Amino acid sequence: MSIKFDRVSKNYGKRWALNEVSFTCPTGTITGLLGQNGAGKSTALRCVLGLSHPTQGVATIADKHFTELRQPQVMVGAVLDASAHHPGRSARNTIRLIASLLQVSASRVDDVLNLVGLGGVGGRQFRALSLGMKQRLALAIALLTNPQYLILDEPLNGLDIEGVSWFRELLVTFAREGGTVLVSSHMLAELEGYADRVVTIHQGQVLDDKNLSELPGLRELVIRSSDNEGLITALTAAGLSLQAVPGTQQLCVSAEAELVSQLAFSAGILLLEISPRRSRLLETYYLDLVAKNSHHEGKNSIL
Amino acid sequence: MIVTNLLNEYRKLLTARGSLAVVVTCATLLVGVAAGVPILTYSLGGPISELSASMAVAALPLTILGSVIGILIMTMDWQHRDITSILVAAPSRPQLFATKMLTSLIAGLIFSLLIIIANVTALLVLTTGGVGIDGKIFLSMAGTVLSLGIVWTLAGSAVASVLLSLPLTLVFVFVQALILDPALMFARPWGEYFQSSAITSALIGQGPVLPGLTSATLWILLPLVLGAWRQFHREAA
Incomplete structure (x- = not known):
């Protein structure tokens, strides 16, 4: 159908x-x-x-x-x-x-x-x-x-x-x-x-x-907590990998919000912020794709 | 289903401000002329034969106005690009085309009947004043009006189905009716085979059949075939 x-x-x-x-x-x-x-x-x-x-x-x-x-x-x-x-x-x-x-x-x-x-x-x-x-x-x-x-x-x-x-x-x-x-x-x-x-x-x-799930980092969350180190330990133990957002107290993780909340709650950590990462991944993916293709066309036309 | 589709075509015509204005103006003009000509003839002291034939004079604007309505019916979906939504909702192009032609035919009939009714009403008012009417001439004229209405509305629709543009078809029809047809009168004997008026003359038995047939082929049948092909294949965008 x-x-x-x-x-x-x-x-x-x-x-x-x-x-x-x-x-x-x-x-x-x-x-x-x-x-x-x-x-x-x-x-x-x-x-x-x-x-x-x-x-x-x-x-x-x-x-x-x-x-x-x-x-x-x-x-x-x-x-x-x-x-x-x-x-x-x-x-x-x-x-x-x-x-x-x-x-x-x-x-x-x-x-x-x-x-x-x-x-x-x-x-x-x-x-x-x-x-x-x-x-x-x-x-x-x-x-x-x-x-x-x-x-x-x-x-x-x-x-x-x-x-x-x-x-x-x-x-x-x-x-x-x-x-x-x-x-x-x-x-x-x-x-x-x-x-x-x-x-x-x-x-x-x-x-x-x-x-879209194949685009890495598309569903990332930005989080901030009362104890970032403790949160890193808890989430890493659950198999999740985190990255620090440079120049901020925020962390970035690719996971469902519900899972992150549960893990933080279990570790006794208060989440101060949890929101989808404002990314431009699709835009970047699209522009790269078109640019790559235009580059090939350019090459072909020169050849 | 046919009735629903027909009603829909009339709904299209009467729910848009511009086309409603055109329909009302055409109807008012036709009724005005149909009722006005006998009154004028009577007041000028015209003979009974002239008064009985007044309907034919009143029907002359129908050649143009009938075409205008036919053109409007055929082109309005394409002109304003409603056609994309319409073809998604009702994808059968042959059905749409046939409905539009039938709508034009009925519109031509309605306009003709309007003229007849207006003319009869005026004559009835005059006859109560003691004026006589030649029934034979009157009936012959009614036939002429019906033929004119149907032929010209269909011709307008047929040409419009090929051009699919309101302004372009209007120019075409005006040139054909006001320049080409009169010019062909001077090109006897072959000119009458291309004169669109030959169709009506043949239909009411006042002209030879062959020119009527060649003319109907040229101005109605051929555009209809080309128009059908175009409507079935044209991109709707």
Whole structure:
């Protein structure tokens, strides 16, 4: 029941937007699609939704092409271009239009409008909505049918802080309940917080396909205690390795917060601080990957 | 399902401010002219035959306004890029295309009926004042109006399905109706085979069949086939 790209290629004239792209988004996971502008992310998403026809290869959902699914519109929710709606139609009518195609009740329309926080502006014309509101409206449309799959292209663009936080919770809960998410985003720090895996596309080709757990140090915690030496002893005895954060009283450990708390509690040590390490690992990983590839391209072009 | 899809197309047309304004303006213009022409003819002392045929004059704007509605129905999803959400919600492109053509056809019928009703109402008001109407001419004119409504709305939709752009199709239709068609009148005898008005003339039995067929092929059938192919294959982005 996964989303699968099998050697998908797509050309526009002489330009290859996608070149033998293959990757899988397993059920119950969130897969982040990374890449520069024009790398081919949106084309890939359109291919899997049947909006664009691959030149070669197949993109499937639950082993079927989107249009061959029994009820594709019910199974899959998508956000592709939040600004792509008639500017002179109200937010509520925009969503009602799609709801009637999906044979979804009018009460569900109001439910999702309230869910995304647009209940109060349903009568406002689409052109008068802010970018964040348009993004919320697009998410409301994607959620109309309680789908099993979410395919989202830059869904965080323009969302405010509350919106981003709400969206993060929504995706994590959705995946935890067995849903499958494929999301393209440039907000790597956000992706780091909820994605299970990332696929990096560069100039239409997959550069890497990685589980985030394989990135060393991604789930690190920063801790500070009343007795750092005692804590080091306790955690080391439990098989964990710690590092001091230079110039601070903080320690860094790669472990679950619950385990660290338990060990500190057992050793009679008071934890003064325990928080996820604010890292830029995904960003570093991504930039390294793209730079390495560009370097190779440079070499090749010289040769 | 067909009814739901049809209602959805009308909902698209009537829930967006711009297209609603176009529909209301077109309907008001058609009703105004349909009711106004017989009243004007009567007040100027026109003969009964002229009064009975007033509907045909009133229907002339339908050639352009019918096309405009057909174009609007066919292009609005693509023009404002709602098409991505629509195709995710209802992925069958052939179904969408067929629904739009059917919507145009019904819209053409509705507009024609509006003209007929407005004209009949005006004539009824005048006949209570003792004016007679030639029923034969009147019925023939009603047929003309229905043909005009259907043909021009379908033609507008057909061309729009190929171009998929509201401004481009509007320019095309205006040039065709206001420049090309009149110009072809001077290119007899072959010109009539390409004149779009030949379709209506053939339909109401006031012109030869062959030019009607060639013209219908050129302005409706061919664009329909090309348009269907384009709609089924165009990237939705």
